[in-house]
Amino acid sequence: MKTLSKLVSTSSVSLLVITSPVLISSNHKKIEVSTSTAVVAATYHIPVLTNNNFKNFKYSSPEMNTSTTEKLVEDEKAPDFNASAAVKKAFEVKMVIKQALTLYDSMKLEQSGLNQKAFEYAWRGYHNLLKQGKLKKSYVLTVCDFTQSSSSKRLYVIDVAHKKLLFNTYVSHGMNSGVEYATTFSNKANSFKSSLGFFITSKTYFGRNGYSLKVKGLEKGYNDLAAKRHIVLHGSDYITPQYLKDNGEMGRSLGCAAMPNVMSPKIIKTIKNGSCLFIYHPTVNYLTHSNIING
Numbered sequence: 001m002k003t004l005s006k007l008v009s010t011s012s013v014s015l016l017v018i019t020s021p022v023l024i025s026s027n028h029k030k031i032e033v034s035t036s037t038a039v040v041a042a043t044y045h046i047p048v049l050t051n052n053n054f055k056n057f058k059y060s061s062p063e064m065n066t067s068t069t070e071k072l073v074e075d076e077k078a079p080d081f082n083a084s085a086a087v088k089k090a091f092e093v094k095m096v097i098k099q100a101l102t103l104y105d106s107m108k109l110e111q112s113g114l115n116q117k118a119f120e121y122a123w124r125g126y127h128n129l130l131k132q133g134k135l136k137k138s139y140v141l142t143v144c145d146f147t148q149s150s151s152s153k154r155l156y157v158i159d160v161a162h163k164k165l166l167f168n169t170y171v172s173h174g175m176n177s178g179v180e181y182a183t184t185f186s187n188k189a190n191s192f193k194s195s196l197g198f199f200i201t202s203k204t205y206f207g208r209n210g211y212s213l214k215v216k217g218l219e220k221g222y223n224d225l226a227a228k229r230h231i232v233l234h235g236s237d238y239i240t241p242q243y244l245k246d247n248g249e250m251g252r253s254l255g256c257a258a259m260p261n262v263m264s265p266k267i268i269k270t271i272k273n274g275s276c277l278f279i280y281h282p283t284v285n286y287l288t289h290s291n292i293i294n295g
Contacts, residue, residue, distance in 0.1 A: 079091055097120055097124070100123035101120070103160075104119050104120070107163050107164075109156070109165070112153075112156070112168050113154070113168075114143065114156050115147045117282065118280040121278070121280060122141060122143045122276075125290070126160075129292065134200065134218075135200070135274060135275065137201075137272075137273055137275040139162075140158065140270060140271055140276075141157075141158045141160050141275070141278070142156065142157045142201075142276065142277045143155075143277075145280055146196075146280060149180050150172065150181070150250040150252070151170075151180065151249075151250055153168045153169050153170055154170070155168065155170065157270060167263065170240065170241075171257050171258065171259055172252055172257065173252060173253070174186075174194040174254065174255040175192050175252035176192040177193045183281075185222075187222055187223055187224065189225065191255065192254045193255055194255055194279065195222060195229075195231065195279065196223065196280070196286045197217065197218065197219040197223045197286065198217075198218045198276065199216060199218060199278075200215065200275070200276065201214075201233075201271050201272050201273060201274060201277055202214040202216055202273070203273065204272050207232075207234070209234035209236065209258070210234065210264075211235065212235075213234070215277060222286060222290070223279075231256055231257075233256065233264070233267075234258055235262075235265070236251065236253070236259070236260070237261055240261075240262075
């Protein structure tokens with residue numbers, strides 16, 4: 001397992017520019033991530049600002065060459081080492097957002113319909129979960145974009161290590177969250193609504209909907225009762241173009257994220273066992289109170 005890098009310097013900061021794929025094991029299924037904040041920063045090109053490493057803060061962004069990276073830091077003017085924690089955090093968030101926008105543009109995600117804000121918030125939460133060491137399968141990020149109609153392909157499975165969109169398909173929302181669009185959400189049992197926020201995928205099983213994937217909700221008050229509500233990912237025949245053609249609208253679930261049967265086994269196999277799932281809607285209360293986004 002090897003990685004190539006180049007160390008460059010400006011008058012105020014050293015930059016580690018990764019020039020080959022980030023630390024990936026031989027089976028290409030899991031990125032080797034150390035709990036060391038310095039290693040996480042180098043591997044993922046993201047800022048991790050602590051009192052121990054702030055003075056030698058390293059940042060680079062995918063698709064950026066050395067000169068571009070130097071200019072980025074010069075333009076941003078990283079705050080002084082003795083700056084307050086709030087100032088350091090604000091700078092970190094700003095850099096993470098810049099990286100999200102760079103990835104969004106370089107992967108041409110707008111062309112696939114993914115809302116820019118959905119990806120930005122997904123990346124911010126993914127960054128924080130990665131720092132906390134909560135992701136066992138860290139190379140993949142799944143985003144469900146509920147700003148879109150259920151008749152649109154609004155589920156995105158992204159290989160963040162190789163900057164590739166692996167899957168883009170349809171996904172249902174809960175029957176009481178709305179008809180064509182999901183507009184209301186709940187964490188309550190028997191609400192038959194979708195839940196917002198960040199989840200970690202868990203184990204697979206075979207149930208009444210066939211091959212299915214359990215998820216763990218990470219955000220108290222928003223999705224932490226997902227397991228008790230039996231919220232899972234599974235395949236279905238009511239979330240397909242043919243069903244839409246025959247019925248005039250896509251089918252809805254009891255709160256689960258259902259995908260087309262033809263796609264679900266491949267997607268579940270890819271994202272199972274410890275990857276990040278983010279279900280997005282521009283609900284202000286959630287976005288302003290999410291500890292994962294704003295952590």
